[in-house]
Amino acid sequence: MLTMSTCVVYPVFVARARPARPRKHPLVYHHGNLRRALLDEALTTIRDGGVESLTLRAVGARLGVSRSALYRHFADKRALVSAVGAEGFRLFRTQLTAAWERAGRGRAGFEAMGIAYVQFAVTNPSHYRVMFGGFLDPNGSDPDLLNEASRTFHVLVDSLAEQQRDGLVRQGDPRQLARFVWAVVHGVATLAIDGQLETMKASPDELARFAVEQLRTGIARRAHSTGPA
Amino acid sequence: MLTMSTCVVYPVFVARARPARPRKHPLVYHHGNLRRALLDEALTTIRDGGVESLTLRAVGARLGVSRSALYRHFADKRALVSAVGAEGFRLFRTQLTAAWERAGRGRAGFEAMGIAYVQFAVTNPSHYRVMFGGFLDPNGSDPDLLNEASRTFHVLVDSLAEQQRDGLVRQGDPRQLARFVWAVVHGVATLAIDGQLETMKASPDELARFAVEQLRTGIARRAHSTGPA
């Protein structure tokens, strides 16, 4: 637990456990922007080699800083990765709404958003995995991450609710519909980035388009009832 | 790389780098079943605490064996986890076909299989993650894992092909349909085991049933055409 607001008075007269070593290099401080620098460095490291490749020592070394300097700005490694995940959700949400708006909302906008979803995952696999991969428990300690994930989900809910008002999507709890739609695109995305589609000899984009098509005929309001099951 | 077929002759007369230490405990060998014992130990460890909790040292210690004894039976840690994944696919496939048969195939069988899919993932989250989680690259070196995954996929393909013959599912490449169906249940499963559903306040089983329902109305052959899009 990090207590930031308490003022700690350090005792000055303590028995020296070890003698002080002479310093080879002068100390260089980052002064204030180290937190941001650590975050950026973690971001590019994860982008290039995945979460597994992220080591605090390497991040520190690349920034010319001790391996434990990080602990002044993040509680631990998890907290650093959480911050990267939260940033990922912000970028993700921007791209989803952009696709939705650019295609003029409605049916075309919804399909464009589905394609954009899978494309984000395929383009940023490491980032996507941090956000969803179970490395972070979403009910965990970071409220920022939780908030960003929740806001992203509501982009989908709002889109579906609007389409219901316009008669493009059949009635029902928009949150329930949104969960189903999310599961579909999330399924395509994770199969794609985990290389499972190659086993099945399929391209991510092709499957994404097919999935969005099937999704539409599944949730679209139909002119003729097919009768009870 | 493990070369199993080459016969290596060890030189006998070598200069000793270090003097031999006296042995405290007599050597106890596992003789033949160590591979199986290692696999079982890895399986329960992963089941209890996930892949991250699996350490070769602990596995060896629990079996009363050196930490490097494992290297006689597996190329490295990855190979051990691959073997666990392959076993997972075998169990998975058994449960899927059992659900399909028990519900009398056809429409009911297909729905039962969908529910069973998500239930397997929720019941064995660590196992499921090993199989799909990207820890193993599926195009990797283990042909056994690849084969098991492929056979499981074909259970789904065969089920859909049979339903097409019986007029329960509309025409089209059954492999393409199977990929879509897989993506849907995989999406529900991964959202569930990564705790994302809790964020959305939904239960895995409820979403699974809803998803299978939507899936049906999406891929079922309809009596009345809704006209071109």
Add this chain to the structure above:
DNA sequence: ACCTGAACACCGTTCAAGT
């Protein structure tokens, strides 16, 4: 307040040596 550097308790993997 912020950072260092040594220490601690871990990892997977290698390899000469023992039987």
Add this chain to the structure above:
DNA sequence: ACCTGAACACCGTTCAAGT
């Protein structure tokens, strides 16, 4: 052929000490 035990090159985290 199978296993040991020391060694190697890593980890994240802690903490007294320096400025």
